[in-house]
Every structure is written in C-alpha cells, then in structure tokens.
Amino acid sequence: MTLLEIEDLTVRFGGRAVVDGVSLTIDAGDRLGLIGASGSGKSLTALAAVGLAPDDAEVTGRVRLDGRDLIGLRDRELAPLRGGRVGVVFQEPQTALDPLMRVGRQVAGPVHRLTGLDRRAAAVRAVELLAAVGLPDPENMARAYPHQMSGGQRQRVGIAIALAGDPALLIADEPTTALDVTVQAEILALLDRLVDERDMALLFISHDLAVVARVARRVAVLAAGQVREEGPLEQVLHEPTDDATKALLTAYRASAWSPSWS
Amino acid sequence: MSELASESSVLRTFRALLREPAGLIGTVLISLLVLCALVSLVWTPYDPTLVDPAAVWAPPFSGGRLLGTDGSGRDLFSQLLAGAQITTVAAVAATVVSGIVGIGLAVLAAVGRRSGEIVARLIDVLVALPTLLLAMVLSAVYGGSVLTAVVAIGIGTGVNVARVGRAEMTSALGTDYVLAARTSGASTAWIVRRHVLPNVAPVLLVQLSLTLALAVLAEAALSYLGFGTAPPTPSWGRMLQDLQVYVTVHPWAVVWPGAAITAAVLGFSLVGDALRDVTDPRLRRQAAAAPEVLA
Numbered sequence: 001m002t003l004l005e006i007e008d009l010t011v012r013f014g015g016r017a018v019v020d021g022v023s024l025t026i027d028a029g030d031r032l033g034l035i036g037a038s039g040s041g042k043s044l045t046a047l048a049a050v051g052l053a054p055d056d057a058e059v060t061g062r063v064r065l066d067g068r069d070l071i072g073l074r075d076r077e078l079a080p081l082r083g084g085r086v087g088v089v090f091q092e093p094q095t096a097l098d099p100l101m102r103v104g105r106q107v108a109g110p111v112h113r114l115t116g117l118d119r120r121a122a123a124v125r126a127v128e129l130l131a132a133v134g135l136p137d138p139e140n141m142a143r144a145y146p147h148q149m150s151g152g153q154r155q156r157v158g159i160a161i162a163l164a165g166d167p168a169l170l171i172a173d174e175p176t177t178a179l180d181v182t183v184q185a186e187i188l189a190l191l192d193r194l195v196d197e198r199d200m201a202l203l204f205i206s207h208d209l210a211v212v213a214r215v216a217r218r219v220a221v222l223a224a225g226q227v228r229e230e231g232p233l234e235q236v237l238h239e240p241t242d243d244a245t246k247a248l249l250t251a252y253r254a255s256a257w258s259p260s261w262s
Numbered sequence: 263m264s265e266l267a268s269e270s271s272v273l274r275t276f277r278a279l280l281r282e283p284a285g286l287i288g289t290v291l292i293s294l295l296v297l298c299a300l301v302s303l304v305w306t307p308y309d310p311t312l313v314d315p316a317a318v319w320a321p322p323f324s325g326g327r328l329l330g331t332d333g334s335g336r337d338l339f340s341q342l343l344a345g346a347q348i349t350t351v352a353a354v355a356a357t358v359v360s361g362i363v364g365i366g367l368a369v370l371a372a373v374g375r376r377s378g379e380i381v382a383r384l385i386d387v388l389v390a391l392p393t394l395l396l397a398m399v400l401s402a403v404y405g406g407s408v409l410t411a412v413v414a415i416g417i418g419t420g421v422n423v424a425r426v427g428r429a430e431m432t433s434a435l436g437t438d439y440v441l442a443a444r445t446s447g448a449s450t451a452w453i454v455r456r457h458v459l460p461n462v463a464p465v466l467l468v469q470l471s472l473t474l475a476l477a478v479l480a481e482a483a484l485s486y487l488g489f490g491t492a493p494p495t496p497s498w499g500r501m502l503q504d505l506q507v508y509v510t511v512h513p514w515a516v517v518w519p520g521a522a523i524t525a526a527v528l529g530f531s532l533v534g535d536a537l538r539d540v541t542d543p544r545l546r547r548q549a550a551a552a553p554e555v556l557a
Contacts, residue, residue, distance in 0.1 A: 052444055055375055075450075083446035095438040100460045109456065110446035161446055 001028045002067070003169055003201050004049065004086070009061035011041070011048050011225075019045050020225035021061070026169065031195065031202040033216030033233070035209055035248060041225040042205045043091075046171050050086050051078045065169075084114045087162030089191075091174035093154035097146040103157045104130070104142025107164060114165030129160040134190055152183035159190065163198070170195060171203045176211055188214050209252035213237065221245045278540040285536030291529025298346035308337035310344040310496045319512055329518050332505060338518055344496040345519070349478055349526055352412055352490075356477035359416020361470050364423025365459075371424065372431035372458075373450055385424045393418025393480055394487075401489040408481075411490045415480045419473045426469050430462040437461075464541035471537050475530035482523045498523050 004026040011019040019041040026032050036042045047053050049063050051070055063070045065085055070078060082088075090096040097106060107126035111117060117125055123142075130138035133156040146154055155175060162170060172191060176184040192215050195202045206212045212219060213233060220230040223244035229236055240246050279285035307328065308314075314335030322330040329338040371381040397414030404410050434440065435458060443453050484490035485499025493500070501519035509516050 047441075050445060052441065079447040079449060081447075082444065086445075088442070088445035090438055090442055092438055096442045098439040098443075098457050098461070101456070109443075109448070109452075113447055113452070158442070161442065164446060 002026075003028050003030070003065070004203070005062070005064040005067075006045070006049055007062040007064070009045065009048060009063060010059070011044050011053055012058040012060075013054075013056060018057075018225050019048060022222070022225070022227050024220055024227065024230075026201050026203055028168065028201055029199060031204065031215060031217045033212035033219040034203060034205045034222060035207065035212050035219055036222035036244070037207055037248070040222045042207075042222050043173050045222070046088070046173055046203065046205055050082050050088065050171070051075070052082075080114070083110050083162075083165040083167065085165075085167055086169045086171060087165065087167035089155075089158050089162045089170065089172040089175045092178050093151055093158050094146075094178065096158050097154055099146055102143055102145060103149070107142070107157065107160045110161055110164035126160070126164075129163055130157070132163070132194070133157070133160045134186075135160075150183075151179050152186060155179060155183075155187055156190070159187075159194070163194065166198070167200065169201045169203065171205070173205045174207070175204075177206070177208070184211065191215055207248075209237075209248050213252075221248065275537075275540055279533065279536050282536040282539060284532040285540070288529045288532030288534075288536060291525050292533060295346055295526050295529060296350060298343050299350040302340075302343035302347055306337075306340035306343050308340045310336065310340040311494055312336060319515075322514055330512075330515060332501075332515060333508065338501075338515060341496045341501055342498070342518055342522055345498040345501060345522070346526075348408060348485075348491050348495060348497050349481060349523075352408055352415075352481040353474050353477040353526075353530070355412045356415035356419065356481070357470055357473045359413060360420040360423055360473045360477070361466070363417055363420030364427055364469070365466065367421065367424035368427030368431055369454055369458075371428040372435055373454065382428060385421050385428065388417075388421040389425055391418070391421075393476075394483060397480070397484050398487070398489050401484070406484075406489040406492065408491055408495075411481055411484045415477050415484075418480070419476050423466065423469045423473060427462060427466055430465045431458050434458045434461045468534055468538040468541065471530060472534035475527045475534060478523065478526045478530060 002025055006022060006024045009019055009022045010017055022041070022045055024032065034042050034045065044053060048057070048059050051073065053059050059071060061071065065081060070081070097103065104123060104126050107129055108119070108122040111125045111129070112119055112122035115122070115125070127138045127142050130141055135141045135153060135156050141149070141153070146157070149157070175191065176187050179187060188211065191202070194200070202215065204212060204215050216233055218231065219233050219236050221228045221236065221242060221244055228242040228244045229240065236245060237249065240249055280289060307326065314331065317325065317327065317331050317335040318333055320327045320331040320335070322328065324330070327337060327339070329342065331337055367381060367385055371378045371385060374381065393415060396418050397411055400410050400414045440453055440457055443457055481490055482499035482502070485497040486503045488503070490499060491497035498519040502516065502523070505516040505519065
C-alpha cells in the first residue's frame with residue numbers, strides 16, 4: 001500500500017528551484033534513505049512533504065498521503081496529519097526542544113492533541129513514550145528541562161514527540177548528525193527497533209551514507225534538488241551509476257565506519 | 263507543578279534582582295511609593311485639600327508641618343502622600359493597557375503573513391507619534407482625566423512594547439522547537455501560548471517595567487500641563503505646576519514634588535534595568551546549567 005507519494009515536487013525561492021522535480025514513493029513499512037550533500041534539498045523535500053516549507057517558498061507538484069493530495073491544503077486540514085500520520089525527528093536535539101518547558105509536557109502536549117487522551121492520561125502516556133525511547137528513569141526525566149539532559153537523551157525525547165501520535169511514517173531528518181559516534185549508533189539502533197516494532201515506514205535523511213546504510217532498505221540520491229539515482233541499498237552501493245553517488249561512496253569508503261551489512 | 267515551577271523562577275528572579283545594587287535601590291524606591299500611597303488611604307497628617315489661611319507658606323519642620331505648606335496653607339507632606347495614589351494607580355493601569363496593546367499587536371504582527379506586515383507598519387507609524395501629543399489630543403476630545411491619560415499613555419508606550427515584542431516573537435517563531443511543534447500538529451494559538459509567550463516573557467517583562475517609569479513621568483507631565491488629574495485630586499505633576507512660579511520666593515516647596523517624581527521614575531527605571539540584567543539569557547544559562555545536570 002502506498003503511504004506517501006511525492007510527484008514532481010518543486011520548491012522555488014524567487015524563481016530558483018532548490019527542490020527540482022523530485023518524485024519518491026514510500027509504501028507502508030518501507031524504509032527509504034534520502035542521501036545527498038549539504039544543500040541538495042533533502043530537508044526541504046521532507047518539510048514540503050508535510051506542508052511546512054518556509055512562507056516565501058513556492059511549492060508545486062503533488063504530495064499524496066494515503067492517496068490524498070496535501071499541496072494547497074490549509075494548515076487546519078494538515079494539522080491532524082502532522083504527527084498523526086507523519087512524525088518528524090529533527091537534526092538538532094538542542095534546538096528542537098523548548099528550553100523553558102519540561103520534557104514530559106513537551107511529549108504530553110502532542111499526545112493530548114493527536115490522540116484525544118485527557119491531560120492526565122496524556123502525561124502517563126508521555127512517560128511510557130519516554131520509556132519506549134530508552135530513557136532511564138522516565139518518570140524523573142519527564143520533569144527535567146532540556147538543558148539538564150545530554151544530546152543523546154534530548155534526541156530520544158525528540159523521537160518520543162515524533163511517536164506521540166502513533167504515526168504510520170517517521171521522517172528522520174539527519175537525526176544523528178549532531179551527536180557523537182557512540183550515541184549515533186544507539187539512536188540508529190533505537191530508530192531501527194521502533195520502526196520495526198511499530199510497523200512504521202521510515203524516510204531517513206542524511207548526508208552520511210554509512211548512517212543511511214544502517215537503517216534504510218532503499219536509497220534515493222539527491223543532488224542539486226534532483227533525484228539522481230534510486231534503488232535498493234545494495235544495488236546503489238555496489239553499482240552506482242551517478243557521479244553524485246560515486247562522490248558520496250568515496251567519502252564513505254574513506255571513513256572508518258564498519259557497516260552492519262558487510 | 264508548572265505553577266510551582268514558574269513561581270519559584272519568579273522568586274529566583276526577584277532574589278537575583280535584590281542582589282543587584284540598582285535592583286535593590288529601585289525596589290526600595292518603589293516600595294516607598296506604594297507605602298506612601300497605601301498609608302495615605304487611611305491616614306495623612308492633614309487633609310491634603312484643607313486650606314488653612316493661618317499657615318500660608320509655612321516652612322518645613324515647623325508647627326507639625328513636615329514639609330511646609332503652599333500658598334493656600336495646604337499641607338505639602340499630606341499632598342505628597344495622597345499624590346502617590348494617583349501616580350501608582352495611573353502607572354500600573356497605563357502599564358496594564360500598554361501590555362494588552364503591546365502584546366496583542368505584537369502577536370498579530372508576528373503571526374500573520376500579509377496582515378502581519380500591515381500591523382507591523384501600523385506599529386511603526388504609531389511609534390513615531392509622540393505619547394504626550396496623543397494624550398493631549400485625547401484630552402482635548404474626551405476631557406482631561408486620569409482615564410484619558412492612562413489610555414493615552416498605555417497606547418503610546420504599548421506600541422513600543424509591540425515593536426520589541428514583535429521582533430522577539432518573530433525570532434521565537436523561527437526556532438526549531440516551533441517547527442517541531444508544527445510537525446506534531448500544533449495550532450498557531452497553541453504555539454503562541456505555550457512556546458512563544460513563555461520564551462519572550464523576560465523581554466516583555468523588562469519592557470513593561472520600563473514602561474512603568476515612562477508612565478509615572480508621562481502622568482506627571484500631563485498633570486503639569488493640565489491634561490491629567492482634575493484639580494481637587496492631589497497630583498505630583500500639578501503640585502509642581504502650582505508651586506513652580508514661587509520657586510524664587512519659596513524654593514523648598516517646589517523641590518518636594520520634583521524629588522518625588524524623580525524618585526518614582528528612578529525606582530522603576532532601576533528595577534527595569536536590573537531586571538534586564540538578571541534575565542539576560544546569556545547570563546541566565548550559565549547560572550542554570552551549573553547546578554543540577556541529570557545526564
């Protein structure tokens with residue numbers, strides 16, 4: 001079953017196309033890695049897909065979620081889909097959490113909003129979610145402020161927020177880039193487990209092929225706003241056809257990471 | 263739980279405020295002002311409006327007249343105490359109006375796309391309009407009264423709050439956590455209430471405490487010019503105006519209202535400045551990060 005279908009998506013800023021005719025399909029349970037260098041339009045593709053491109057961007061093309069075209073929908077109509085069908089995890093756990101709000105409330109807010117649980121039940125559910133993302137002592141953690149947590153812990157909270165509405169698709173936008181290597185591995189393992197357990201589809205965005213290789217089954221390579229190559233992970237890794245892919249592969253082989261599939 | 267947290271952070275800010283010399287002096291001055299206003303409600307040495315022909319221009323510290331009397335024999339100390347009422351009430355009321363106008367306009371200007379731009383231009387135009395002029399126009403139309411002065415001062419200072427508030431809110435709306443909230447389906451109203459307002463509150467608080475100082479000054483200026491408090495009610499601005507003509511003959515008399523206005527304005531300004539220092543996020547983060555790191 002097709003979950004998200006992006007067709008000829010183009011995002012322009014003042015006439016300049018930053019995302020240029022991107023087409024991608026994600027089926028239920030699918031795991032697509034979207035790779036590309038900085039500025040290739042990866043994040044913008046993901047944001048435009050949930051209707052959150054910046055105000056001054058001109059978005060054309062079609063984005064169908066569960067067969068329904070999202071482009072041109074009003075915020076009010078999009079709101080229940082955001083978080084409810086599609087959860088997003090951000091790159092910077094430092095800035096993606098409100099510094100003045102206890103993390104328990106930051107999780108409970110979306111739970112209350114998206115599931116209709118009352119506040120008390122939402123608070124309980126928030127603690128469960130904090131436990132599900134592997135935070136130790138979740139009841140105490142729920143009372144902590146973001147500055148009292150480590151980067152990895154903050155990113156776990158970010159994932160808990162993305163899971164609040166029990167989405168069918170999880171978009172992870174460079175979720176490990178701001179973290180050190182050991183924490184990266186933990187977060188990747190966590191995402192891997194959660195996507196399996198909860199039967200979610202995953203759109204994983206990264207500039208780092210090694211990271212994508214750990215969680216994705218298919219990859220699409222983005223360069224200058226266009227999809228240059230798309231296919232099963234192994235095929236793209238072993239028989240790259242595009243220069244952009246080859247450049248990413250060279251960077252990847254130069255790194256010391258030992259991939260899980262080798 | 264959240265109420266407790268915000269209360270303790272208010273207490274913490276207040277304690278930090280008292281550690282600053284400027285904050286301490288300002289707090290003492292404001293306390294004095296409020297104390298004068300409260301005491302005058304139940305007690306003044308003499309009726310502040312009582313004319314006593316037997317005691318015209320009594321010098322200070324003579325015959326039970328702590329600060330002397332004016333040309334009609336009215337007790338200056340009593341007038342000063344009673345004048346604190348109008349100063350306090352007008353300053354607080356004008357600041358409340360200022361807060362409502364300022365925060366309201368700032369939210370509209372920051373949130374709307376095209377309409378926000380229009381509101382922002384409106385704010386710019388209103389900022390250019392002098393508060394006192396606005397007050398005089400309103401007084402000319404609706405008659406001089408404390409209410410007119412409060413509304414005019416509230417609007418005049420409110421647009422300045424709005425200008426600062428809009429800039430702060432726009433940058434808060436551009437943060438990742440607001441984007442994150444939107445990806446989890448949060449409405450604009452929810453984002454403004456839960457994320458934007460708490461995060462810009464320190465800046466607004468500083469603006470509003472400085473507005474209190476401006477409001478004291480503006481109320482005195484309006485009364486001085488005859489557009490504020492109507493005659494029987496004692497007011498520092500009008501005392502200043504009444505007494506200034508005798509400055510060469512009875513110089514001490516005019517000093518009291520002048521000093522009172524100065525002290526009140528200084529008190530609110532000092533607290534505003536100190537508040538800005540203690541709520542500066544760069545300083546606050548250092549203080550907050552140190553004590554209780556869970557990780």
